[in-house]
Amino acid sequence: MGRTSLIQWEAPRFYKSSRASAVVFTVNTSIDNQWVTTASPHGLTVGDLVVFVEDGGLPAPLVAGTIYSVFENASTNNFTITLNGADIVTFTTNGSAPNEYENYSVSTILTNFIVTADNAINRAFWHESIINNHREIVNADKMHWQLEFRLQLFKTASVSTRRANFDELFGYLYSDVFVSRFNEDGVGSVVIRDSLGVPVTFVMDSFETSFLTQANYEDILTIGLKSKDPIDLSETF
Amino acid sequence: MSFRIELSYSAGSYFVTDYLVESSKIPLTQRNFDYGITTKGFKFSVSQNYNNTVLDNATDVKIYDDLVVLFWGTIKNRKKKDDSFIYEFHCFDRLIGLDDIMLDYETLNTDTIALSSYVNIDNISRANVGFLDFLENVVFKQLTGATGNLTTTAIDSFIILQSKAVVDDVEGSSTENFTYSDLRLGVSTIWAINQDYAISHTKIASNDIEGYDTLEHKITLLDYLDQILKLFTLTLNFDPTNTLATSRYILSDAQAEESYSVTDDLTFKKDISDVLATDANGTHWELNGSVRTNYASPTNTNSSLVLLEVGTGDTKLQWYKNMMFFLQGKWVGAIAGDVYNHTSSGATILNYATSCANPNDNDFTGDSLGYKMESEVGSDRTETTITTDVNLAIKNVQLRSIDLEDNTMTVVEVS
Numbered sequence: 001m002g003r004t005s006l007i008q009w010e011a012p013r014f015y016k017s018s019r020a021s022a023v024v025f026t027v028n029t030s031i032d033n034q035w036v037t038t039a040s041p042h043g044l045t046v047g048d049l050v051v052f053v054e055d056g057g058l059p060a061p062l063v064a065g066t067i068y069s070v071f072e073n074a075s076t077n078n079f080t081i082t083l084n085g086a087d088i089v090t091f092t093t094n095g096s097a098p099n100e101y102e103n104y105s106v107s108t109i110l111t112n113f114i115v116t117a118d119n120a121i122n123r124a125f126w127h128e129s130i131i132n133n134h135r136e137i138v139n140a141d142k143m144h145w146q147l148e149f150r151l152q153l154f155k156t157a158s159v160s161t162r163r164a165n166f167d168e169l170f171g172y173l174y175s176d177v178f179v180s181r182f183n184e185d186g187v188g189s190v191v192i193r194d195s196l197g198v199p200v201t202f203v204m205d206s207f208e209t210s211f212l213t214q215a216n217y218e219d220i221l222t223i224g225l226k227s228k229d230p231i232d233l234s235e236t237f
Numbered sequence: 238m239s240f241r242i243e244l245s246y247s248a249g250s251y252f253v254t255d256y257l258v259e260s261s262k263i264p265l266t267q268r269n270f271d272y273g274i275t276t277k278g279f280k281f282s283v284s285q286n287y288n289n290t291v292l293d294n295a296t297d298v299k300i301y302d303d304l305v306v307l308f309w310g311t312i313k314n315r316k317k318k319d320d321s322f323i324y325e326f327h328c329f330d331r332l333i334g335l336d337d338i339m340l341d342y343e344t345l346n347t348d349t350i351a352l353s354s355y356v357n358i359d360n361i362s363r364a365n366v367g368f369l370d371f372l373e374n375v376v377f378k379q380l381t382g383a384t385g386n387l388t389t390t391a392i393d394s395f396i397i398l399q400s401k402a403v404v405d406d407v408e409g410s411s412t413e414n415f416t417y418s419d420l421r422l423g424v425s426t427i428w429a430i431n432q433d434y435a436i437s438h439t440k441i442a443s444n445d446i447e448g449y450d451t452l453e454h455k456i457t458l459l460d461y462l463d464q465i466l467k468l469f470t471l472t473l474n475f476d477p478t479n480t481l482a483t484s485r486y487i488l489s490d491a492q493a494e495e496s497y498s499v500t501d502d503l504t505f506k507k508d509i510s511d512v513l514a515t516d517a518n519g520t521h522w523e524l525n526g527s528v529r530t531n532y533a534s535p536t537n538t539n540s541s542l543v544l545l546e547v548g549t550g551d552t553k554l555q556w557y558k559n560m561m562f563f564l565q566g567k568w569v570g571a572i573a574g575d576v577y578n579h580t581s582s583g584a585t586i587l588n589y590a591t592s593c594a595n596p597n598d599n600d601f602t603g604d605s606l607g608y609k610m611e612s613e614v615g616s617d618r619t620e621t622t623i624t625t626d627v628n629l630a631i632k633n634v635q636l637r638s639i640d641l642e643d644n645t646m647t648v649v650e651v652s
């Protein structure tokens with residue numbers, strides 16, 4: 001998380017924790033050792049989150065329950081996945097059918113935004129001895145992370161679209177949210193993970209509107225998110 | 238003042254002065270209104286920046302003024318608070334450890350018969366020991382792990398009883414003085430303290446008296462010490478001459494109150510309040526005891542006790558059953574360990590009078606024990622609380638506590 005300022009905040013997307021029904025997939029390394037193949041069009045877009053469910057036996061190196069990001073939408077029935085946004089997962093076995101995945105189905109992509117906060121919530125403070133006034137800085141290794149976006153809804157063309165966008169975002173208030181964005185190379189969208197590789201669960205805890213000018217109805221929506229669990233900063237993201 | 242705080246456990250001792258974030262007042266001297274013992278400690282917090290292994294395992298805490306130990310506490314509660322990055326501790330006066338040690342034969346007899354004052358067969362054919370010797374080298378040894386950690390020199394020669402001329406007064410004088418050094422304990426009677434019967438330690442251990450639980454009636458060394466301090470109106474302090482290497486306590490006479498005079502410009506706060514007597518009519522003791530032979534027989538099962546009441550008030554003060562004191566004999570030819578005889582009415586100090594020519598409490602011109610207590614608790618007093626600069630020399634007060642943060646001391650004295 002310490003290098004987040006290097007990561008492009010391009011097309012950030014919020015995902016709710018709800019998932020769609022399981023979809024059967026196959027892997028055939030003799031055709032392409034990076035493709036996840038579905039019988040029907042998968043309908044996924046770059047950055048979408050998927051979790052694999054073991055049934056017959058997952059292809060290596062997939063791990064059941066781990067959240068992966070869609071790296072590229074190779075074709076209607078094929079897609080590739082990544083953990084870090086840069087390296088595509090390469091399969092070494094085909095696994096044993098049947099196997100399934102579930103994708104996080106409720107998401108919203110942000111547009112016309114300014115990132116106003118992307119930082120740890122500072123928990124460092126002083127301890128001072130009551131006997132000799134010696135001071136010790138207390139720097140908590142594990143800090144919560146916060147994100148804040150200022151959305152310029154008025155830049156959206158139609159009023160009805162603005163309103164729909166507003167309502168859609170309001171649906172995330174106080175919900176668990178995964179946040180995806182492009183990685184530092186701007187290649188693939190990836191979910192924000194902690195130092196252990198586990199996606200960070202945020203909660204949207206603020207949702208405030210303000211106005212540039214009353215006459216033009218140029219309203220701004222400020223939304224804030226905070227991590228549910230402390231994030232270990234002693235290791236790099 | 239150069240205060241320091243040290244945590245310790247089996248692995249070693251560690252000064253955490255730089256990391257002490259907060260602390261309540263440190264009680265250096267403390268006693269109850271009735272002179273009974275208190276084991277209050279204080280709460281303090283240490284930054285988690287200090288070695289967490291030490292903070293997780295510390296069992297003892299000491300407060301120093303440079304090299305002098307002012308307070309020794311036992312940590313009874315700790316809480317690691319990650320939100321504020323501190324460890325919260327609650328310690329009690331180390332004396333609380335006496336509450337875990339029973340006053341019984343099994344625990345204390347080996348140390349008792351090893352005392353230099355121990356007499357195996359006295360003039361009444363029973364074993365006895367010196368009271369101060371027992372207190373110093375048996376009771377406090379259990380707490381500190383070594384003998385010699387209680388200093389009694391301040392009271393050794395203090396006259397607690399004075400007899401009028403009696404027929405066997407050997408010094409030819411009209412009176413005989415008895416000091417704390419003259420008090421002796423019948424060894425067998427010690428183990429029976431607080432039992433309803435005059436029974437031996439063997440009978441107590443077997444616990445086979447129908448309808449009566451001997452084990453439940455045992456008291457702890459803290460109970461015993463509390464009774465002693467009340468009875469003799471003594472103050473127990475941590476010896477101010479303690480250094481890093483020692484850990485002594487010191488006994489002094491509480492009724493020799495020190496008047497702690499403070500000039501106005503150094504009095505930061507002063508409260509005066511009246512303390513009403515517990516009983517306008519005074520108090521009295523109930524003394525229970527029996528003949529010493531009853532405590533030695535392992536087969537004696539139901540030796541009833543004889544009650545003596547001393548004092549005139551309506552309020553009865555506790556005196557443990559079977560807790561008896563004997564007086565070192567003063568007659569011609571008496572050797573160490575010879576004691577005045579007892580009667581069937583109980584072998585208390587007061588029976589010295591009974592055994593003399595005039596069996597009357599009034600034979601003693603000095604304070605009898607009951608009277609001494611009555612005069613203190615049975616009269617109105619004034620309690621004065623002063624907050625001022627730290628002065629470690631003052632000690633004979635009801636309470637003195639230091640504030641490490643403000644560098645002030647609060648003194649409560651009763652007059």
